[in-house]
Amino acid sequence: MDQLRAGVRLRIVLGHLGHPLAAAIVAHPTSGTSSPASFQPQQFQYTLDNNVLSLEQRKFYEENGYLVIKNLVSHADIQRFRSEFERICRKEVRPPGLMVMKDVAIVKSEQNLSEKSVTKIQDFQEDEELFRYCTLPEILKYVECFTGPNIMAMHTMLINKPPDVGKKTSRHPLHQDLHYFPFRPSNLIVCAWTAMEHIDRNNGCLVVLPGTHKGPLKPHDYPQWEGGVNIMYHGIQDYEKNNARVHLVMEKGDTVFFHPLLIHGSGRNRTQGFRKV
Numbered sequence: 001m002d003q004l005r006a007g008v009r010l011r012i013v014l015g016h017l018g019h020p021l022a023a024a025i026v027a028h029p030t031s032g033t034s035s036p037a038s039f040q041p042q043q044f045q046y047t048l049d050n051n052v053l054s055l056e057q058r059k060f061y062e063e064n065g066y067l068v069i070k071n072l073v074s075h076a077d078i079q080r081f082r083s084e085f086e087r088i089c090r091k092e093v094r095p096p097g098l099m100v101m102k103d104v105a106i107v108k109s110e111q112n113l114s115e116k117s118v119t120k121i122q123d124f125q126e127d128e129e130l131f132r133y134c135t136l137p138e139i140l141k142y143v144e145c146f147t148g149p150n151i152m153a154m155h156t157m158l159i160n161k162p163p164d165v166g167k168k169t170s171r172h173p174l175h176q177d178l179h180y181f182p183f184r185p186s187n188l189i190v191c192a193w194t195a196m197e198h199i200d201r202n203n204g205c206l207v208v209l210p211g212t213h214k215g216p217l218k219p220h221d222y223p224q225w226e227g228g229v230n231i232m233y234h235g236i237q238d239y240e241k242n243n244a245r246v247h248l249v250m251e252k253g254d255t256v257f258f259h260p261l262l263i264h265g266s267g268r269n270r271t272q273g274f275r276k277v
């Protein structure tokens, strides 16, 4: 917990740099990256040597830049996060530093904050209930496989993807999270993304381009989309169109861990529900 609190202080300092940060958990830059002498460092570049991941899981992350762990977060915890999100939307609690974002399609039409007008909250580090997510032993157990033991929560968000009103504004353009992060080294950063309900292509699942974590950070800018683009939702301009997109279908509680250079985004929500992660 002390280490996580220290990380929150760092995140606030980074926030003063004016960067739009997003969800990430990162290792302290001084934490060890060295492996035991018996280990071949060239074999594993993106995962650290511990006993949590199977060889198969390690190889999968090394090759693809992401790893899905099924049924990791309990439904009881997810219900608590959902309830707290609703309390925030009703303005019953106002955690300091919290940023509330609305979708561009409704930002000018709906005046009152409600669960149906908030697209995302971010920087919930001062909300004890939501920050529990960053302290869950089952999450940290896997995070440590990528960051090492000295873990800091760098940025936090709860995304409430709204039903698309027909302009495709609910999409999140393909991007690399490292574009938003003014800290390094990238291989010691990982994002934990937990489905709070069943998520598939209908409600806009996470879409990844496997293996792109091995490439460089690419230039980002606003997508050339007609009909509406959300402020500060930058996308990659020149991604390889032949690179197969993989749609991650996930059940409630499933969690994907991914590298900050992995190109990913999410499609429109064609249901009437608000897709939560």
Ligand SMILES: CCCC(=O)SCCNC(=O)CCNC(=O)[C@H](O)C(C)(C)COP(=O)(O)OP(=O)(O)OC[C@H]1O[C@@H](n2cnc3c(N)ncnc32)[C@H](O)[C@@H]1OP(=O)(O)O
Pocket (backbone or CB within 6 Å): 020, 021, 022, 023, 099, 100, 101, 102, 103, 104, 107, 108, 122, 176, 177, 180, 229, 230, 231, 232, 233, 234
């Ligand atoms: C690890 C990366 C993963 C990611 O999440 S990548 C995306 C990162 N980007 C973000 O997180 C963006 C976060 N959002 C924000 O910073 C803020 O919500 C945002 C969009 C700047 C607006 O903040 P505020 O200034 O507090 O809001 P406001 O209500 O006073 O609006 C100011 C002007 O902006 C407009 N606006 C608000 N939300 C928008 C939206 N979603 N899309 C497009 N325009 C939007 C709003 O209409 C207003 O314009 P005007 O001044 O009235 O003309």
Ligand SMILES: Nc1ncnc2c1ncn2[C@@H]1O[C@H](COP(=O)(O)OP(=O)(O)OP(=O)(O)O)[C@@H](O)[C@H]1O
Pocket (backbone or CB within 6 Å): 168, 171, 172, 173, 174, 201, 207, 245, 247, 265, 266, 267, 268
């Ligand atoms: N032709 C494209 N050009 C640029 N980005 C795209 C293109 N197609 C998809 N994307 C990006 O990839 C994400 C996921 O694509 P996907 O096709 O799943 O979503 P969608 O087009 O919104 O929904 P769907 O195809 O399921 O109706 C989109 O949100 C968008 O960011």
Ligand SMILES: O=C(O)CCC(=O)C(=O)O
Pocket (backbone or CB within 6 Å): 022, 023, 159, 161, 172, 177, 191, 193, 206, 264, 265, 266, 277
């Ligand atoms: O859930 C989404 O729609 C996109 C999330 C994302 O890009 C992220 O968590 O970094």
Ligand SMILES: [Fe+2]
Pocket (backbone or CB within 6 Å): 022, 175, 176, 177, 264
């Ligand atoms: Fe992202």
Ligand SMILES: [Mg+2]
Pocket (backbone or CB within 6 Å): 267
């Ligand atoms: Mg499509």
